Amino acid sequence: MSRYGLVLTAATMVAAMTLTACASEVTGTPAAGPTTAATATTTTEPAAGGPPERRIAQRGECVAGNDPAPVDCAKPHTVEITMAGSFGGAMPDEPPSRDAVFEAVFPTCRAEAAKYLGDERYDMTTLAAWLLWAGADDWKAGARWYRCGVARLGPDGRAVSQTGSVKDALVGNGINDFRLCTKEPPSKALPAPVACDQPHRSEAVAVITMGDPRQPLPAAEEFERTARTECGDALRRYLAAARDDITVAWHLPDKLNWRHGFNNLTCYAETKQPVTATLRDIGTAPLPN
Structure with a gap:
């Protein structure tokens, strides 16, 4: 053998994320930021500081593509939110680097995905942890939100559109x-x-x-x-x-x-x-x- x-x-x-995870920054591209990871806190309410007319999806809600607004999970969507959070502590005016964001919160997103799906072995499935956070424009306006989620990956490693919830999808023989x-x-x-x-x-x-x-x-x-x-x-x-x-x-x-x-x-x-x-x-x- x-x-x-x-x-x-x-x-x-990036290619490795086809196995386990992907991420999206909403509305913008990360600019160069601090070399140390930001701290993060969880919340069940929308993070303050973003455009007041836009509601950010909460746990158990779904989003389509990079738009953080909630959509009906029974309709086509790409990501199901597992946790709502906001970055805490002193934060710079410029957005942090992608690596700083990942180091700060993605281990938590991975753990939340395991709890949400019902099995910590989800890396052996096409379901993956996902991360969205406030883009450059929203960040400069004061938004500090992020959202952990789960998505189903297609052959190119991107989230595929699906309908219905995957909560507890791996319980029992779901794998x-x-x-x-x-x-x-x-x-x-x-x-x-x-x-x-x-x-x-x-x-x-x-x-x-x-x-x-x-x-x-x-x-x-x-x-x-x-x-x-x-x-x-x-x-x-x-x-x-x-x-x-x-x-x-x-x-x-x-x-x-x-x-x-x-x-x-x-x-x-x-x-x-x-x-x-x-x-x-x-x-x-x-x-x-």
Whole structure:
């Protein structure tokens, strides 16, 4: 059984979000800001300081695209809000950098996504944590709001339009309804989602938490040791057999992604040729080519 690893480097951070998360800044592009992360506080009320005529979506409401105004979740939307928050503490007049915003609040957004979806292993699905915050113009006008949310990712890593709520969607066997399958093998490329009944080369089989993102990133050797043991065991459980024609691969974060809340490694079942149905509980049966 072969084993592979792939580190998500800072240079591939945006691509890496096809696995786990994406973000949008509303109304503007972040300008250069402080090098230290801003503190943040949560709230259940719209943040003060923005345009008074615009209401910002609250927890359990949905938004479409980069517009933070709420839309009916029963109608097409891209993001479902899991938490409403505002940045606290002394803040500069100019918007903070994207990395400062992510370091300040995205670990919280990731944790809120797990609670909202009903399973902390959501990185092995096409559902991802999302973050929106006040854009440059609103920021300069005094707005300090941000919104955590969840979205379903398409093949290009962007949020796809959907209808209905995903609250508690992963409770029970829900992971199987949203499982991440990828067209390309994860040992060779950052995987982009594809439907599991379409030709694919891998399926996510496990997520292994490696620590607290507020603590230092574990050594590469620790990731490797854990992956070789736990990903291999997870693969055998997923297949309900040990096979030589299905290998195990994994992805792990770099230091920057770790600080942003990506504190686990994701294990994959990988095939040499595309398969057209799930490998779950395949046992010793022929591959569904």
